[in-house]
Structures are given as C-alpha cells and as structure tokens.
Amino acid sequence: MPEAPDFDGWSCPLPLRGQDRVVIGHGGGGRLSAELIENIFLPAFGTSPEAELHDSAMLDVRTAERLAFSTDSYVVRPLFFPGGSIGDLAVNGTVNDIAMSGAQPLALSAGFILEEGLAMNVLGRIAEEMGAAARRAGVRVVTGDTKVVEVGLADGLYVNTAGVGVIPDGVDIRPSRARAGDAVIVSGPIGLHGIAVMSRREGLEFGTEILTDSAPLNGLVAAMLAASTDLHVLRDPTRGGVAASLCEIAATAHLGIEFEESTIPVPPEVAAACSFLGLDVLSIANEGKLIAVVPPEVVDDVMSAMHAHEFGRRACVIGRMVPEHPGVVVARTAFGSSRVVDVPLGEQLPRIC
Numbered sequence: 281m282p283e284a285p286d287f288d289g290w291s292c293p294l295p296l297r298g299q300d301r302v303v304i305g306h307g308g309g310g311r312l313s314a315e316l317i318e319n320i321f322l323p324a325f326g327t328s329p330e331a332e333l334h335d336s337a338m339l340d341v342r343t344a345e346r347l348a349f350s351t352d353s354y355v356v357r358p359l360f361f362p363g364g365s366i367g368d369l370a371v372n373g374t375v376n377d378i379a380m381s382g383a384q385p386l387a388l389s390a391g392f393i394l395e396e397g398l399a400m401n402v403l404g405r406i407a408e409e410m411g412a413a414a415r416r417a418g419v420r421v422v423t424g425d426t427k428v429v430e431v432g433l434a435d436g437l438y439v440n441t442a443g444v445g446v447i448p449d450g451v452d453i454r455p456s457r458a459r460a461g462d463a464v465i466v467s468g469p470i471g472l473h474g475i476a477v478m479s480r481r482e483g484l485e486f487g488t489e490i491l492t493d494s495a496p497l498n499g500l501v502a503a504m505l506a507a508s509t510d511l512h513v514l515r516d517p518t519r520g521g522v523a524a525s526l527c528e529i530a531a532t533a534h535l536g537i538e539f540e541e542s543t544i545p546v547p548p549e550v551a552a553a554c555s556f557l558g559l560d561v562l563s564i565a566n567e568g569k570l571i572a573v574v575p576p577e578v579v580d581d582v583m584s585a586m587h588a589h590e591f592g593r594r595a596c597v598i599g600r601m602v603p604e605h606p607g608v609v610v611a612r613t614a615f616g617s618s619r620v621v622d623v624p625l626g627e628q629l630p631r632i633c
Contacts, residue, residue: 302398306428316426320400321390324407325414325421345449348383350374351442357631359406359436361480363491364567366439367409369633372494372567373518374441375417379498380514380570382453382505383445388414390424390441395434403437410439417496419443445498450509455532455573457512462601463579464539465572467500467586468594469493470522471550474564477632479553486553495568500591504572507585513573516566518633520624523562525571526609527623530601537609539599562611563624565632573601 305312321327354370371388378385390410394403414421472493479490497516504511513533517525522544530537546561554561568591574582579597586592609621 300400302394302396302400302403302428304396304428304430306394306426313426320404320407321424321426324404324411325390326411327421346383346447348378348381348445348447349443350377351440352377353438353440354633355435355438355631356477356633357435358477358480359402361492362476362489364476364494365406365409366437367406368413369492369494369567370439370441371410371413371417371419371421372496373633374443375419375496375498376516376567376570378443378445379496379501380453380516381445381447382451382501382511382514383447384502385417385419385443385445385498387420387422388441388443390421390439392424392426393434393438393440394426394428395436396428396431398436406437406439413496417498419498448505448509451505451511453511453514455513455515455529458529458533458535458573458601459512459575460535460601460603461576462512462573463576463597464526464537464599464601465574465579465583465586465595466522466544466598467497467570467572467592468568469545469547469550470517470566470569471546471554471561471564473567474521474632475550475553478557481631484553486549486556488549490547490549490553493566493568495591497568497570497591500570500586500589503585503589503592504582507581508574508578510578511572511574511582513571515571517569517571518565518567521561521563521565522571523560523609523621524623526621529571529573530609531607533601534606536602536605536607537599538602539609539611541611542614543596543598545594545596560624562621567633 306316352373354366356366359366374388375385472490476490476492513529515525526537586595610618611621612618
C-alpha cells in the first residue's frame with residue numbers, strides 16, 4: 281500500500297497545511313486544488329510537476345485513419361475489494377471498452393468526484409493504483425478534473441474515465457459482422473469480479489478469497505489480431521455478464537446463438553457462491569474477460585494466440601452463431617435440455633463498477 285502523502289514536503293504554504301482529509305476547497309480551482317493535483321495525481325500518473333497543464337491534452341494522431349473513443353463512470357462500493365480497487369477498475373474498464381473495437385488505447389482522462397472528509401491516504405492509494413494500472417496497460421492518463429461535494433453525497437469518491445485509441449488498418453470489429461457458423465469464444469473463467477465485490481461489501485466468506493479478474497485486455501486483443509485481423513465481434517461482459525453480452529450480439533447480428541453451459545469455465549468457488557446467494561453466474565459482471573465471435577477458419581489460430589497470453593490461457597469455444605431463432609440465445613444444459621438466456625431485468629449485484 282502506498283504511504284500517506286507527505287504533507288510536510290508540500291512546497292506551497294496552504295491555509296490548511298497538513299490537512300489529511302479532502303475539504304470543499306480542494307474542488308474550488310484554487311491553491312488547494314493545485315496542491316491536490318501536484319502532490320497526489322501527477323506523481324501517481326507519472327507526470328512531471330513541471331509539465332504544462334491545460335484544460336485539454338494534445339495528442340499526435342496524424343497517422344490514424346480511425347479513432348475509438350469511450351467513456352465510463354465508476355461508482356463501485358466498497359472502494360477496495362479483493363484483488364483491486366475503484367482506481368485500477370476505472371483504468372482497466374475504459375482500456376477494455378476501447379480494445380473491444382480492436383483499437384490500441386492512446387490516452388485516458390480521469391475525472392474525480394470527491395466527498396468532503398475523504399482521507400487523503402485513501403485518495404493517494406487509489407491514485408497510485410490508477411497510475412500502476414495505466415502503466416501496465418501501456419497507456420497514459422493525460423488530462424482530468426476534480427470536484428468536491430458535501431459529506432454524504434459521493435460514497436467517498438466516484439471516478440469518470442474517458443479514453444481514445446487508434447484502430448489499425450484492416451480491422452473491422454462490430455456485432456453486425458457476425459455470420460452463421462462463427463465460433464463464440466470466452467477468454468477465461470467468469471463471475472470473479474461480481475462475487476469479489478459482493479464478498480467484501482457484505483462480509484461474506486466462501487472458504488477461499490475470491491479475487492476480481494480486473495485486467496487490461498488490449499494486449500490480448502493485439503495478440504488475437506496478430507493471429508488474424510478477421511475478428512467479427514469482441515465484447516467485454518461487464519454489467520449483465522455473459523448473458524447480456526451474448527443477447528446484445530444476437531440482437532444486433534439478427535442471428536441466434538447456441539452454446540453449451542458445461543463448456544463455460546466457472547471457478548468452483550464462484551459456482552458455490554452463486555448457488556449460496558441464488559445468483560445466475562451468466563449474469564455476474566466480469567472486468568477482465570472478453571467474448572469473441574470469429575469465423576471457423578481462423579478459430580485455431582486465434583485460440584493459439586489467446587492461450588499464449590496471460591489473460592487468455594483458459595480461453596475456450598463455448599458455442600456458435602446460428603441462423604435459427606434470430607436474436608435469441610439458447611443454452612444447452614448439462615441435463616441435455618435447453619433454455620433461453622435473456623438479458624437480466626436489472627443488476628443482480630448493484631454498484632459493482
């Protein structure tokens with residue numbers, strides 16, 4: 281865990297020098313705001329205090345024909361959970377949203393809504409984890425904003441991240457490209473993130489600690505594209521889980537999906553937790569997994585590339601796109617029966633991202 285900010289080492293005299301908690305003045309745009317940026321965010325994100333700071337970042341994308349752009353907000357509670365925090369989650373989530381178009385992320389923005397009274401060492405730890413996650417993904421946090429609200433209005437803090445990335449030539453990934461006969465792949469064990477957050481929030485124990493799967497998937501996507509640029513669809517099954525992602529793909533492609541439930545990798549501890557809580561693992565959020573729809577002729581090459589990557593070692597083909605029952609996802613159970621998989625009506629586990 282990073283050490284608490286060294287207030288005595290701050291260079292500018294402040295009316296609230298040595299303040300160990302966020303106050304309303306930290307969001308006012310004055311000296312307190314500047315100190316917060318200079319002493320917490322810039323070091324955490326690897327930016328020099330001498331760097332020119334503007335209201336927007338300038339990026340050189342002259343060689344790019346197409347850009348991918350995404351934004352997301354993170355309101356997860358609690359702020360820290362087994363294997364991660366709202367900080368690395370915010371970075372990985374936006375990196376993955378960009379990667380699902382086949383793009384390689386270039387830069388991120390980070391906007392913070394801070395609650396008055398938030399401990400500075402908590403904010404410092406979250407910022408450090410964001411910076412570490414960005415470096416792991418090979419992306420920079422280049423611009424941002426901070427606002428402070430009164431006590432009780434923000435659950436500690438909320439984070440908004442936006443990102444931009446470059447889509448390589450020859451890459452065209454979107455649900456409407458799916459074709460009958462395409463294989464449906466999942467990159468690894470599902471359900472870990474949602475159960476990890478729930479276990480910490482509710483103080484539940486399942487015999488073993490379940491860690492979030494939060495991870496940046498841009499490297500895995502790059503490896504898949506190196507094997508074949510003919511990837512039809514990529515999705516990260518976050519809110520709504522695998523069920524929601526498959527239903528969205530089927531509806532947009534005007535095709536059906538059939539898959540075998542027994543082929544989907546579910547960690548035993550996650551299966552046990554879902555059974556105990558009465559949850560459907562297919563609807564549990566993931567933050568480090570992807571679903572891919574690829575033509576049958578490139579399946580072997582893509583699978584080999586995935587298995588060689590740290591985030592795809594347990595990738596498996598779970599089903600296929602079919603012309604029958606367009607827009608409908610059908611799961612074949614271990615008992616030989618079939619059931620229709622629908623989009624969850626609401627979130628089984630709220631406030632998990």
